[in-house]
Amino acid sequence: MVVFPGSNCDHDTEHAVASFRGIRPVMLWHNEHDLQGVDCIILPGGFSYGDYLRAGAIARFSPIMQEVIEFARKGHPVLGICNGFQVLLESGLLEGALSRNRDKKFICSRTTITVAKTSTLFTSRYLQDEVLSIPVAHGEGNYFAPPEVIERLEEHNQIVFRYCDAEGNVVPESNPNGSLHNIAGIINREGNVLGLMPHPERASEKRLGSDDGRRLFESIFDYIAGRQ
Template sequence: MADVRVGIVVFPGSNCDHDTEYAVASFSGVVPVMLWHNEHDLHESDVVILPGGFSYGDYLRAGSIARFSPIMQEVIAFARKGSPVLGICNGFQVLLESGLLEGALSKNRDKKFICAETTIKAVNCSTMFTSAYRHGEVLSMPVAHGDGNYFAPPELLENLQEHNQIVFTYADTDGNESPEANPNGSVCNIAGLVNREGNVLGLMPHPERASEKLLGSEDGRRLFESLFQHVVG
């Protein structure tokens, strides 16, 4: 694999930045580059990842302050050019606040922070992030969030479904998208989605925490594999 430079944004309050760095560096030819929030330089990154955590302490609303950080001006421009951007957990929240993805994330249904292993289903395997998965495949990835309840009004939800933008859904081990399998109350059990152009993915589960057997699951590894294979062509 040719060298792939992966920019990992570090906001004040990020706590999954080094987890993400470790996961991507485990791929041959992949070079992680840490990007500080007050920079205006992506350092020739081929991919940008917004990691999980509590950017700026989640003040006002999760992701709302991070959206105005200097580095996000560059990330938004990078995404608008069609380059790959991945937002994990808090990174998903930042993508929504930035307008790179549509909809909103609010407090979990039970108003409690959830830290647990979950099962999700791959429902769109035609994206640059999911080509290594099988359609309908059930995956094990952990979640850790207090504001993961995805909401979209009916007209937006219809558009997301029409354009096949829903990528992952919460499901049980048999692949059933039941309310019981939905940890946070997200509409239509949505766990992750892409923009219409297909180059920006946000998801609440943590693929970097499911990237090797020692962590209990390798199911997240294929997300990074899909992405890096796409970049190198």
């Protein structure tokens, strides 16, 4: 887990990851260059650098992001959650951008998303079109991109999660922030960098109201174990 000044979901994510037997989470400070031999990098949620300029804009220039970008380019898994998704977009590892929510209000609520793609290292434990209950907490989660980028994402099946209703219908009413095409998470063309706005670490235990996010981490660990 990369820790930026202003990260506030780093320890939530650490707790979720540490709950798996044999998995040792490592906290990487933003000023470091040593990735300490990790197998996967997670950029957690929060308000890196106070969201000055715009969410993720300053974090993109942290020293450690040079290593994260190189790590991703070598094909290793990188996951960005909420603010981490914003950082991935700012760094160019994913296409598009995130702006203020449609209603210009911070949203902190449980939402439902559907799994639009299971053939990724992040979603292998899910079923196609499965409906998940996973919370969101953001003020800038409105995904947008030029029409040609959206067309490419659709064409290459890079949209991994979409906001939906409880029955799995992808409808405008189920979209909490105004994201184009109800996009809640996307992956890069190579398939090793995923960014999503919902918080799987906050849905990793039944006592949190849902453990639907747990299988995302399980999918990653399956992939790492397979490579090893």
